Amino acid sequence: MKLTVDGRAFDVDVEPEMPLLWVLRDELDIKGVKYGCGIAACGACTVHIDGVAVRSCQTAVGDVDGPVTTINGLGQPDALHAVQAAWVEHQVAQCGYCQSGQIMQAADLLAAIPDPTDTDIDDYMSGNLCRCGTYPRIRAAIKTAAKTLQEG
């Protein structure tokens, strides 16, 4: 089975029903993608397929029909994506475990709605759980990232 992840091509030999999440984590060693619930209830496993946010825990690898981008491909510590830079600026993370998913979801939001209202943010982001309660900073960071992306 062929997969493109973060710009790299892979050939994996797994059951087509294996969730993309576990192919990424255990077969390809891409650990930025997190397991939180396995039932599409927390958003920790969010990645992009063809630029659109999906829950990789509920996406069978056999159904992946486009290039996959994970948090590890969105940007790197020395080359941050605008959303990641905003996350650093606002120091959003506490335990940080949800933040890969939050950032991938926010990047999708800003691609779809460059200047989101508070309601847009509520609607787009409420599937992503943060048990540490970093929501106020997530809101602020999304607004900062929106500004950077529009100016850039």
Place this chain on the structure above:
Amino acid sequence: MSRIGKIARRTFLIGSAAVVGGVAFGYYMYKRDPHNPLLNDLGPDQAALTPYVKIDETGITLITPRADKGQGAYSVQAALLAEELDVRLDQIRVDPGVPHPAYYNTALSHEAVPFLPTDDGMVAETARGVADAVMKFIGMQITGGSTTVPDGYEKLRMAGAVARETLKRVVHDQTGIHMTRLRTQDGMVITPDGTEYPYTTLAAQAAQTDLVTSVELRDPSQWRILGKPMQRIDTVAKSTGTQTYGIDVELDGILHAAVKINPHLGGALDGFDDAAARTMRGVIDVLPVTGGVAVVADNTWRAFQAVDAVECQWGQSPLPATMDGHWTAIEAAFVEEKRDSTNRDLGDCDAALATGDALQATYRAPYLVHAPLEPVNATVLVGDGRVDVWTGTQIPRFVQNNVAKIAGVEPDQVHVHVLMMGGSFGHRLEDDVVRQAAEIAVAHRGRPIKLTYTREEDVTHDYPRPLAMARAQGQISDGGIKTVDLQISSPSVMGSQLGRQGFPAAGPDAQIVAGAWEQPFAIENYRVRGYKPDLATPISSWRSVGASQNAFFHESFFDELCHAAGVDPVAERLRLCDHDDSRQVIQAAAEMANWGADLGPNRAQGFAFCMSFGVPVAEVVQISQTDQGIKLDAVFVAADVGKVLDPVNFENLVQGGVLWGLGHAIMGETTYTDGAMDQNNFDSFESLRLYQTPQISVLGLELGARVRGIGEPPVPPAAPALANAIFALTGQRLREMPFQKFVDFA
């Protein structure tokens, strides 16, 4: 080796002196310090200057026994050290170190002593000293109870100062330049002519130099790092998916395991059929472990699938079959024989209440799981004469001992690598997952075994906050509160938790009444009694522990009495408050919220206060009625932690704590049927979402003489402030959590 040994003894004396100050001298005599574990790993060119900082040619390492559950503990510890050591934050590496009794936690034991946190008197201090000795005796290396900051505040700065001055002495010895003419900056000693001596090049010599022990800590007015916004050292990693958590451990030859534990708590595994599971792709082994069965496979998901396919015959749970049964046990404990404590007893409640005009109310709080977002996990490799454990844990010492027993080795042959935790909230004070991983690893020697709980196992075998019930009686007179008599029945968290580690907890459990008995109010007749029911549900510390329910009881009832007396809840608290710092906290929150102003139609606010872990916190919650239900609009929080060491992280933690308190008060509930939990994932155990999040304004005051942590204290006032706001808005008094059973929320 002898010179290192000499240094070690000296550093240890210094470390100790820095910790304890006057009161601690007693317990230093009582129990001598264990030997310094750092020396085991030192090479010939390395010097260990204190138990907290290691300097060698590769750099400066902070050895911290205090785990990071996501609250920035590593960063604040690095900042405390860097402030006196004169290095930049980015020059410090953090290493969680190896478990050792030398890393005991003195701050935690203060919570076990029944003295008011505002009481600095001789007797209270002595009792805290005794508890310290006990804590040290059993080698408690625990991260919990918001103790990281108070525990490290002096030790780490002193460690930095002693190290700095000793490094200066090395340069003095080499150059003859008087120490007062040497300065230090960015990890270097600098002479008056500008010659720079990096610490890393001085380390070897420092090991042979007498320590400078007469150092004075800098006044906070001179701080460069502390007290100013700083970037947490884990921020970039946590924004780029490059932070390694326990669940991310990857090792050569690693195998993945999953377990299925009897959902009926305490029930046995009567038998199992693994025929189907064994035929599944990638499955390597199926074996019984404590409480259930495990599957070992070549991939986590395959292990999950296969363990699901194992058919188990489960024995029954000894717990009550229904929640009514649990509540019956709680209620039955309101008798003298079950009384655990009467930590507060002012005036004469019995005489006052004999007049028969008392207001009475009963309050309830549910069981609640921790459910940190990273499911619990552990990786164990049993090798030849050595066992390695990689896990995110708050109790590395217990882990070390427990794994040693399972693997049949000595504790010092077990190397515990503490990894970053994806939250804990108290869950990682338990180590079942590590023990089970060790059992599996013993059967698969030479292969690293990573056991990952499914979310469902993580939730259903979490140890929740206990059920609690309060019976309150009170009286008003002359337009104010005259009597408050609170009885709280709740099983002992300390007993349950320490019992699982083989320490029978003797004596009263102050957590049964924490957040209620020690509140700074001089009420004429004021009594708080705790009762310990017989209920075997395994329970545990949940963010802010006893105060998480008891503040709801205390502060809701306080509000009820204020309304009955027709007095303003803030004014009445100020009238009764007998602790200056708390009074200022109450005033500050009221001012921030513009308390008492007309908010317009369909809006209301509620007030609550709680002193927990020595930190007074006041919160005002503002809500409004909408077509969809009650909406959280704003929260105003004031808290006094003595010193706000990192303002940005402080605000983040306070906001998180408030949301934790509000979210669980609205929707959090854990229930059992036949001893099995009825919720098992984030669909059935709901959690606060972004769209429900109000504006939260935070003010950190710096009043108290001691520096305190802020991880837990913002939690307790949130639930009662919301309940009191709901009463103000609707006239409906909510005496039971979660509130969504009684009112709709937007």
